[in-house]
Amino acid sequence: MSLEVDHLTGGYTQIPVLKDLTFTVPDQTVVGLIGLNGAGKSTTIKHIIGILTPQKGQIRLNQVTLEQAPETYRKALAFVPETPILYPTLTLREHIELTIMAYDLDTKQAWQKAGDLLARFRLAKRLDWFPANFSKGMQQKVMIVCAFIVPAQLYIIDEPFTGLDPLAIRDLLAVIKQQKARGASVLMSTHVLATAQQYADQFILLNAGKIQAQGTLTQLAQQFNVENGSLDQIYFKMIGEAQS
Template sequence: MSLEVEHLTGGYSHVPVLKDLNFTIPEQTVVGLIGLNGAGKSTTIKNIIGILTPQKGTIKLNGVTLAGEPETYRKSMAFVPETPVLYPALTLREHIELTIMAYDLDSEKAWQQAGDLLTRFRLNKRLDWFPANFSKGMQQKVMIVCAFIVPADLYIIDEPFTGLDPLAIRDLLTIIEQQKARGAAVLMSTHVLATAQQYADRFILLSGGEIRAQGTLPELKQQFGMTDANLDDIYFKMIDEVAQ
């Protein structure tokens, strides 16, 4: 297993946001993390990447915990946040160089991968630009480039389509498919359910900090008793059940 989450309970205070989450993300698998705002998606991600420490439970990446082997754990993972986090005083080139140093990557190989990504996202002539020169969508592309030059075992992508134009969304989905084929696991939080249904292998449906259901789309259909449903139908049924 690439990522194993067992009995994860936690949040921002003594009152937990997450309540006993259990799931795995095997290699070569794209998992869609689905839920309303406030369902616990971002809190789950923050616990996995180490911004928050679980109150209870364990999180292992390739059998390693953040507390036990922090460097190995962190270098096995790459993250694309919902809101771009860039350094105002660094150019695009310097952001890439910083990523290479942080992950201790082979510079030549990393720049070769970066060159392909920069061309794909039409940033190859923007290497000496600063973040202030970039639009929101272009800043998001910078985050994507920096994440995917890393040959990570797990990619975590939080609401990746925010601010991206349709061509960039297509390019990102192509990259995700390529990394999956290479053997990586992907956890993708998104509200774009049609795209999630098309590209994700499995789904985790969060509601009120708990996993309401998880599995493949056929398995979700069975769990909800909706044989002809799509992911939107299942999602809305989950919301309706919570509201009752």
């Protein structure tokens, strides 16, 4: 089991945003984290990557917590944030070199992976560009390249399709499929339900900081009595029931 979240309660203040979340992200599995703005998706991710500390509960990655083994925990995951976070004085090449140093990667192997990803995302001729020269979509591609040169066990991707053109979305989904085949797992927060339905194996439906439902599409359809329903239909049924 790659990621285990056990009775997580937490948030930014003493008043919890997240209320008793329990879920897993198994190896070789893409899990879609689905919810409205303010449902708790990004807060959940911030707890998993260690920006926020749980008020209650525990998060384990490959059977260890961040407190038990900080370096082991952090090296086992890679993160693509919703908003690109780049250093204005570093080129694309230097961002890749910084990632290699941060994760203590083999330089030759990491640059081989980077070369493949740079070609896939059409950035190979942009290595000496600074972030100011990149569009938002290109900045997002830089974050994707830096994350996926890491041989992580868990990739966490927050709203991955924001700012990406259709070709880049196709390329990102292909990379996710490759990593899943390698044995990695992916936790993907997204509003694009049709794409999530097509590429995720399981779903976690969040509402007001609580897990309203989780499971495969078939299991969710049965739970909400939506025969052969799409993720959109299931989600809207859930919201309707939660508000009634």
